[in-house]
Amino acid sequence: MSGEKLGELFHHDSTIFDPYSLFSLRSGGPQGLESGLPQFSGFLDYLQSSTDFGFTSSLSQEPFGLIGDRHKVCKAEPRATENVISSVFAGGGTRAMTANSSVSSSSTEAAGEEESDKNEKNEEKEQEEEDENKDVKGADDGADEDEKAKTVSKSRKKGEKRQRQPRFAFMTKSEVDHLEDGYRWRKYGQKAVKNSRYPRSYYRCTTQKCLVKKRVERSHEDPSIVITTYEGQHTHHYPSNVRGSSHMLANQQSSMPPSFHHDLFLQTLTPPLQQLNLPANYHDLLLLQNSIHPSFINSNQP
DNA sequence: CGGCTTTGACCAGCGC
DNA sequence: GCGCTGGTCAAAGCCG
Numbered sequence: 001m002s003g004e005k006l007g008e009l010f011h012h013d014s015t016i017f018d019p020y021s022l023f024s025l026r027s028g029g030p031q032g033l034e035s036g037l038p039q040f041s042g043f044l045d046y047l048q049s050s051t052d053f054g055f056t057s058s059l060s061q062e063p064f065g066l067i068g069d070r071h072k073v074c075k076a077e078p079r080a081t082e083n084v085i086s087s088v089f090a091g092g093g094t095r096a097m098t099a100n101s102s103v104s105s106s107s108t109e110a111a112g113e114e115e116s117d118k119n120e121k122n123e124e125k126e127q128e129e130e131d132e133n134k135d136v137k138g139a140d141d142g143a144d145e146d147e148k149a150k151t152v153s154k155s156r157k158k159g160e161k162r163q164r165q166p167r168f169a170f171m172t173k174s175e176v177d178h179l180e181d182g183y184r185w186r187k188y189g190q191k192a193v194k195n196s197r198y199p200r201s202y203y204r205c206t207t208q209k210c211l212v213k214k215r216v217e218r219s220h221e222d223p224s225i226v227i228t229t230y231e232g233q234h235t236h237h238y239p240s241n242v243r244g245s246s247h248m249l250a251n252q253q254s255s256m257p258p259s260f261h262h263d264l265f266l267q268t269l270t271p272p273l274q275q276l277n278l279p280a281n282y283h284d285l286l287l288l289q290n291s292i293h294p295s296f297i298n299s300n301q302p
Numbered sequence: 303c304g305g306c307t308t309t310g311a312c313c314a315g316c317g318c
Numbered sequence: 319g320c321g322c323t324g325g326t327c328a329a330a331g332c333c334g
Binding site: 188189191193194200202215 | 323324327
């Protein structure tokens, strides 16, 4: 992916949401858009006044809550971790990450389609696979039965591009790879990453019908930094039986006020971002570099 | 025994 | 068209 493309992507996408909500579904019922808005006023003020952020103009052009759909800048609560370095959102998205999110952005057509596609896809998946089985069987009579079934089950509809869910990534200084965030995750894959000696792990939310995924990898340039990318939106609250959730919930209530700490965000995001050497192969972080500090991305490009 | 991780294989997308 | 890479699947094994 080129820097140009990333920049282009970024300028199409401008939404701020409460990343904190990703990690903390608060008690007291869902918080709608209205109730969440004040949390960001300070943050927006900062963005609009900052000269370091290339995206401030796009943010300030639209009233908050009506901002475009895709790009989200966020701060993550360093819950089970030492220190959240920075965070970034990439990809298409609409609503806040969780039902209880403090801020939910307005839906756009594209995002709406994506969302409905996601649900439909999920519901139709089994039917699709059945249909595909029939199709392929008819066309490929000579193949081994087992192999056939295997291949068919994995195949997707031709001509259909893989749908991407809203994504955001953040970097955390931590010794543990898989950071506890209150949700239950099942690891479904691990891949070696090009230009990195550290593998990337793929996790899926274990809650039924919740399609949220996350990728976890270590920065090859600074192994103490864990890069976590979330994709999709939780359709549920914290699972009650989650390991360590009670501890985390207690922790969050005592450590975090109910509003977004934009000053904390500034402490964690701004300086480290400009000091960090981000992995060059990391799409979302390239996006981050490009959007946060244009000079930074240049310094990391070959 | 259920839930989870590991891991090799497979597939799609993209660049050349 | 081919090769590379990221993403996903699913069988096997592990663990509480």
